[in-house]
Amino acid sequence: MSNLKEILEKAKTGLKPWEPIPEARWQAIAAECGQAEFHDIERRIQSLKNGLAETPEWDGDTQDDINRALWFFKSLHKFRPE
Numbered sequence: 001m002s003n004l005k006e007i008l009e010k011a012k013t014g015l016k017p018w019e020p021i022p023e024a025r026w027q028a029i030a031a032e033c034g035q036a037e038f039h040d041i042e043r044r045i046q047s048l049k050n051g052l053a054e055t056p057e058w059d060g061d062t063q064d065d066i067n068r069a070l071w072f073f074k075s076l077h078k079f080r081p082e
Contacts, residue, residue, distance in 0.1 A: 002040035007032045020068070023075070030079030037079050045073050 052066045
């Protein structure tokens with residue numbers, strides 16, 4: 001079972017609800033992730049890609065939001081130990 005949600009909530013401690021998790025915390029987040037969390041990250045990346053493909057071209061705000069989330073999860077995934 002993935003604890004990704006709890007790990008991300010912990011990483012947001014001290015931030016306003018609308019503030020993104022700073023890049024300086026990303027490696028620490030990834031260090032707390034195990035196999036289940038990285039599989040969850042992969043599922044989220046695929047879901048975001050699907051959502052981006054379904055987003056109308058005129059909806060640039062939604063595209064930006066999805067791309068920011070994709071960047072975040074892809075960046076976390078890069079820290080995955082081999």
